[in-house]
Amino acid sequence: SQQGEEDPQALSIQEGENATMNCSYKTSINNLQWYRQNSGRGLVHLILIRSNEREKHSGRLRVTLDTSKKSSSLLITASRAADTASYFCATTSGGSNYKLTFGKGTLLTVNP
Amino acid sequence: DGGITQSPKYLFRKEGQNVTLSCEQNLNHDAMYWYRQDPGQGLRLIYYSQIVNDFQKGDIAEGYSVSREKKESFPLTVTSAQKNPTAFYLCASSPAGNTIYFGEGSWLTVV
Numbered sequence: 001s002q003q004g005e006e007d008p009q010a011l012s013i014q015e016g017e018n019a020t021m022n023c024s025y026k027t028s029i030n031n032l033q034w035y036r037q038n039s040g041r042g043l044v045h046l047i048l049i050r051s052n053e054r055e056k057h058s059g060r061l062r063v064t065l066d067t068s069k070k071s072s073s074l075l076i077t078a079s080r081a082a083d084t085a086s087y088f089c090a091t092t093s094g095g096s097n098y099k100l101t102f103g104k105g106t107l108l109t110v111n112p
Numbered sequence: 113d114g115g116i117t118q119s120p121k122y123l124f125r126k127e128g129q130n131v132t133l134s135c136e137q138n139l140n141h142d143a144m145y146w147y148r149q150d151p152g153q154g155l156r157l158i159y160y161s162q163i164v165n166d167f168q169k170g171d172i173a174e175g176y177s178v179s180r181e182k183k184e185s186f187p188l189t190v191t192s193a194q195k196n197p198t199a200f201y202l203c204a205s206s207p208a209g210n211t212i213y214f215g216e217g218s219w220l221t222v223v
Contacts, residue, residue, distance in 0.1 A: 042214035043214045097210055098206070100145075100212060102156075
């Protein structure tokens with residue numbers, strides 16, 4: 001079963017613009033993570049936000065979490081062509097931090 | 113180099129054959145995972161293991177089997193019972209939950 005749902009499914013922007021992707025989930029979570037995947041490659045961890053946190057930053061990335069709305073957003077500022085990839089949110093819930101459930105991802109294309 | 117190594121990168125399976133995908137990690141992580149990814153889709157959990165000699169079914173375990181005899185190794189066998197095995201398979205590991213680290217994946221195609 002898929003816990004997270006990313007929105008939009010695809011996003012195309014110009015270099016230098018900001019990109020915002022959203023993730024909604026269904027049940028209470030322990031934490032929420034964002035991953036990036038270049039085509040045909042493994043996933044790379046970007047950032048983890050715990051259920052008691054509201055915002056985290058890492059370089060050009062900003063993640064917010066609204067547990068009342070069961071949603072998170074990933075903002076990439078000043079995008080670059082190299083940011084072109086699929087972005088996935090993933091959650092853990094219940095008594096386990098081992099079982100990570102992924103959404104279907106947002107395909108971001110940054111045009112030079 | 114530390115990391116997760118999956119092999120082979122590309123594998124072809126004939127109908128009715130079992131095939132095994134290898135996954136080795138030298139990160140000293142306790143937990144290991146296998147995910148399946150279909151084109152344009154997210155990842156679905158096949159099996160995961162929190163410690164040696166123990167593993168749990170994920171969301172789509174039917175037609176797959178695993179073993180965890182060593183901490184470093186978590187091979188996945190795709191059996192003939194898996195009727196639609198063509199997919200991208202990703203192995204991952206983590207230090208007791210939280211952030212997980214992925215290998216580069218293996219493409220399996222049925223011919």
